[in-house]
Amino acid sequence: LVLAIAASTGWSLRQMDVKNAFLHGDLQEDIYMTPPSGLFFTSSSDVCKLKRSLYGLKQAPRAWFDKFRSTLISFSFVQSQYDSSLFLRKTDKGLVLLLVYVDDIVITGNDSALISQLQEHLQRSFHMKDLGPLQYFLGLEVHSTSAGIFLHQHKYIQELIALAGLQDGRSVDTPLEVNVKYRRDEGDFLSDPSLYRQLVGSLNYLTITRPDISFAVQQVSQFMQTPRHLHLAAVRRIIRYLLGTSSRGLFFSRNSPIHLVAYSDADWAGCSDTRRSITGWCMFLGNSLISWKSKKQDRVSKSSTESEYRAMSSGCSEIIWLRGLLGELGFPQLAPTPLHADNTSAIHIAANPVFHERTKHIEVDCHSIREAYDDHVISLPHITTDLQTADIFTKALSRHRHNFLVDKLMLFDPPASI
Numbered sequence: 030l031v032l033a034i035a036a037s038t039g040w041s042l043r044q045m046d047v048k049n050a051f052l053h054g055d056l057q058e059d060i061y062m063t064p065p066s067g068l069f070f071t072s073s074s075d076v077c078k079l080k081r082s083l084y085g086l087k088q089a090p091r092a093w094f095d096k097f098r099s100t101l102i103s104f105s106f107v108q109s110q111y112d113s114s115l116f117l118r119k120t121d122k123g124l125v126l127l128l129v130y131v132d133d134i135v136i137t138g139n140d141s142a143l144i145s146q147l148q149e150h151l152q153r154s155f156h157m158k159d160l161g162p163l164q165y166f167l168g169l170e171v172h173s174t175s176a177g178i179f180l181h182q183h184k185y186i187q188e189l190i191a192l193a194g195l196q197d198g199r200s201v202d203t204p205l206e207v208n209v210k211y212r213r214d215e216g217d218f219l220s221d222p223s224l225y226r227q228l229v230g231s232l233n234y235l236t237i238t239r240p241d242i243s244f245a246v247q248q249v250s251q252f253m254q255t256p257r258h259l260h261l262a263a264v265r266r267i268i269r270y271l272l273g274t275s276s277r278g279l280f281f282s283r284n285s286p287i288h289l290v291a292y293s294d295a296d297w298a299g300c301s302d303t304r305r306s307i308t309g310w311c312m313f314l315g316n317s318l319i320s321w322k323s324k325k326q327d328r329v330s331k332s333s334t335e336s337e338y339r340a341m342s343s344g345c346s347e348i349i350w351l352r353g354l355l356g357e358l359g360f361p362q363l364a365p366t367p368l369h370a371d372n373t374s375a376i377h378i379a380a381n382p383v384f385h386e387r388t389k390h391i392e393v394d395c396h397s398i399r400e401a402y403d404d405h406v407i408s409l410p411h412i413t414t415d416l417q418t419a420d421i422f423t424k425a426l427s428r429h430r431h432n433f434l435v436d437k438l439m440l441f442d443p444p445a446s447i
Contacts, residue, residue, distance in 0.1 A: 030354065031115075031126055032171075033317035035137045036178040036281035042163035042171065043136040043144065047097075048156040050132035054082035054092025090131070097129065100154045104147065111354040118143065124359055135163055169238060170278075174444055177285075181278025181443070182238050186271050189231050193268045200273025201266060202432075204245035205425035210301040211248055216257035225256040228264050235271075238278050240311070241435050242267055243323040244422050247307070251300075251325070280441050285315030287360045291348055291368045292412070294419035295326075295340035297333035304329050306336035309422025310344035311438070312351060318438050320347060323422035335391060337375035340419075341409075342395040344368055348407055365405045369412040376409045 035042055047053070061076040062083075082089040098108060101116050106127065109115035116127040125138035125147060134151075136144055151157050163171045172179040190196055219225055232246045245267050252260045290313045299307040305328065311321040322343070330336035345368060352362045370376055378388055379398045388396070401407050420426070421434040 030314065030319045030351065031128060031135075031137065032178055032180060033281045033285070033314045033319050034287060034358065034360065036173075036283055036317065037285045037287055037315060038139065039283065040137045040139055041141075042173065042178075043148070044160040044163045044166060045134040045136065045148065045151065046158045046160055047132035047134070048158060050097075050155075051082055051084050051086075051089040051093050053155055054089055054096050056080070056082055056088060056092055057095075058088070060086065060088070093132075094129075097155075100151070101127065104150050106147075109354070109357060111350060111357060117358065119359065126358070130167060133166060135166060168234070172443070175283065176444060177280055177282040179278055179280050179441075179443060180238050181276065182235055183276050183278070185231075185235065186275040189228070189235065190268060190272055190275070192231070193228055193265060195265065195268050195272060198265075198269050198272055201269045202273075202428040203426065204242045204267045204270045204431075205248065205263065206266070207425050207427055209425065211252070211260060211263055213252060213255075213302045216259035219256050219258060219261060222253075222256045225261050225264060226253055228268070229253060232264070232267060239271075239440075240279075240318060240321045240438055241274075241277075241421065241431070241440055242270070243321060244307070244309070244424065245270075247323045247325070274442075276442050277440055278443070279318060280439050280444075281317040282315075282439070285317050287355070288315055288364075289313070289348065289351055289355065289362050289366045290315075291344055291366060291407075292417060292419040293337075293341045293344040293368055293370050294417050294423050295330075295333070295336040295372075296423035297330060297336045299424065300325055306330050306339070307423045308336075308340040308343050309419040310340060310347065311419050311422065312344075312347060316439060318440075320351065321419075321422060322347070331390070334372060334374040334378065335388075337370060337372035338378055338388075338391065338398075339395055341368060341370055341375055341379060342398045345398040345401050345407055349401065352406065365408040367410050368407045369410055369417070371412050371414045371417045373411055376411060379409055 056079060060079045062079060064077050082092040106116045106118045109117060114129050118125050120140050120143055123139035125140050125143045128135045138144055148159060168182055168185045170181050170183060229249055236243050236246055249260055249264050293310040296307040298304045306326045308326055309323050312319055326339055330339060348366050352366060355362055379402055402409060418434060418437045
């Protein structure tokens with residue numbers, strides 16, 4: 030979301046790094062440790078009382094974050110109500126945002142003077158390193174151009190391909206085969222499941238910039254406990270798909286409107302083992318994809334309408350959170366957010382509370398979408414299945430359909446200017 034806003038408004042992105050972050054934390058309790066070898070004490074039972082946190086302490090991460098948080102608050106920054114890793118400060122000249130992940134920091138905004146003052150304040154408070162414009166962050170490669178921001182994980186994908194031993198493999202056009210269902214008890218067990226688990230874990234991290242593999246990764250993640258040869262074959266196919274699309278990434282275009290739009294879909298009884306449905310939704314800020322999900326529902330739905338209704342309710346929760354965050358950042362969504370769905374029955378249930386017989390078995394939390402609809406937080410426009418962008422998060426698709434939706438997700442190869 031922050032990257033999409035920065036691209037749309039033309040804000041610059043800066044990166045900083047904290048040296049030995051966990052050593053800066055102040056301990057809130059008495060902690061003693063056995064002296065390391067090499068120190069001389071009068072008694073072998075002597076212990077050291079720590080004044081500051083050390084790497085390896087359970088308390089170290091929290092102590093560091095508390096110290097960092099108090100430092101920013103003393104500089105008139107406010108911690109976001111919607112995401113604890115986001116800090117912001119509004120001035121007469123504009124807005125400055127700071128995102129932190131452990132010791133990696135991203136700063137953006139339109140008040141350049143305050144950004145410089147913030148960097149100086151952090152340099153005085155901690156041992157910091159100014160890394161300049163944001164280019165590489167937690168395995169994500171960021172390229173800023175006059176047209177927008179391009180975000181990808183090309184280097185990470187190359188390492189994943191090497192881990193799977195598929196450097197010389199042949200690429201495929203889609204992550205999964207169409208109409209192939211993977212079952213929990215089908216095929217022979219893998220003698221050593223460690224490689225399977227390592228590959229699937231890496232693929233999960235890759236979905237940060239590759240929503241086109243989200244459904245496929247959701248499918249293979251179900252078999253982590255007892256993977257079989259067929260499941261490993263599915264993982265290898267996903268990696269062969271990445272082999273031909275390793276440079277693809279998300280593009281956040283310049284001057285994109287800061288207007289939230291959502292799509293929701295479901296695949297009824299999509300799981301062969303449990304007959305549970307698959308929820309899929311995605312959120313756009315203008316034409317920039319900022320949030321998405323592909324997940325098996327918690328319980329069995331009795332109809333396709335019910336499964337679609339559950340997916341809409343899940344998407345509605347994300348919309349409410351994003352609208353709150355956008356309002357906090359100074360970009361309030363004044364009009365209802367459109368949640369596009371292709372099931373007219375589910376739309377009618379959400380908009381009309383009279384369908385008692387068909388909905389009385391559905392949990393109360395799902396009906397929160399009705400309140401959001403009545404309060405004009407969302408609208409529920411119908412969309413044809415052919416144009417349903419969230420379809421890619423619920424099932425395996427043909428090559429033509431898959432490529433069509435990948436383009437709608439703003440997933441591209443690097444711009445020529447990079």
